[in-house]
Amino acid sequence: MKRIIVITAALFLLTAGISAQNGKGIYNKYSDSEEVSAVYISSTMFRMMGRIPNMNMGTGQVNLGNIIKDLDAMYILDCEDSDICQELQSDVNKFIRKYEFELLMEIKDKGEVVKMYTAGNEKTVTHFIMTAAEKEAFTFICLDGTMSRADLEKAIAQAAKDLE
Amino acid sequence: MKRLEDIENLSVTDLERIASDDSITVPETLKRDIARTARTLEMLEEETAPAAEKPRKRPLIRIAYPAVAAAVAAVALYFSFSGNPKDSFDDPMMAYAQVEEVFTYITEKMNTGVEIANSAEPAFEKTINVLK
Numbered sequence: 001m002k003r004i005i006v007i008t009a010a011l012f013l014l015t016a017g018i019s020a021q022n023g024k025g026i027y028n029k030y031s032d033s034e035e036v037s038a039v040y041i042s043s044t045m046f047r048m049m050g051r052i053p054n055m056n057m058g059t060g061q062v063n064l065g066n067i068i069k070d071l072d073a074m075y076i077l078d079c080e081d082s083d084i085c086q087e088l089q090s091d092v093n094k095f096i097r098k099y100e101f102e103l104l105m106e107i108k109d110k111g112e113v114v115k116m117y118t119a120g121n122e123k124t125v126t127h128f129i130m131t132a133a134e135k136e137a138f139t140f141i142c143l144d145g146t147m148s149r150a151d152l153e154k155a156i157a158q159a160a161k162d163l164e
Numbered sequence: 165m166k167r168l169e170d171i172e173n174l175s176v177t178d179l180e181r182i183a184s185d186d187s188i189t190v191p192e193t194l195k196r197d198i199a200r201t202a203r204t205l206e207m208l209e210e211e212t213a214p215a216a217e218k219p220r221k222r223p224l225i226r227i228a229y230p231a232v233a234a235a236v237a238a239v240a241l242y243f244s245f246s247g248n249p250k251d252s253f254d255d256p257m258m259a260y261a262q263v264e265e266v267f268t269y270i271t272e273k274m275n276t277g278v279e280i281a282n283s284a285e286p287a288f289e290k291t292i293n294v295l296k
Contacts, residue, residue: 041252045259049256063271071263116274130270
């Protein structure tokens, strides 16, 4: 009996650990917490929406709506409890390391550190993550879908060029 | 017939005398009977030895039960963790507004990054020119 409990507990921790290392797993782990605001939009809802929002951005601005072709899921977690924020940040970092995300951009502005990561292949970005960390707050945004890597890089380069 | 008490009361001298008395004959089957009795006693000892001393083999099925139970629990847990979460919005318009808000937020942060990079460019170019 003792052996069953030990093996089950070990597998439970292992399973919880593994499943918490992707966008859905992280969302499932933290979304029920009272200190965390959570938003999930499924692929079904994206199909019901019919189209990806396209914002009217000025020149010198990256328009994400033009780049994202298709979205399967969107996970957003916004935390304002320092202990949970630390744990969430640690899980997100594990996820980023596990799937070998590439750092697209890091912005340090007014005490806030924003990092954007992409994962996929040479042509297509299949996962996009943005984290925004402040002293006692942490935001995690994960987009699962399809966007052209060339279009994304071109849009950023064009925005920079327009600002000159 | 001698009693057990009489034998116990015999002195060493008496015992030596009796042993050296050739008139007393040893039964021919005595040696064989002693060997047989010794073997019987050994067998009885083996049978009555404590069970813990013997290495007991646990049946394979009894070992497999905890592993199977744990594996089933792990699979159940995996699916409970990896199940699709519930949509935050029932109304596609509300979801659309949320996505738009998120895109605007990401775009603003991206643009801040691009602006910071652009403002640092002149200093960067100056350094490159100096190095040239």
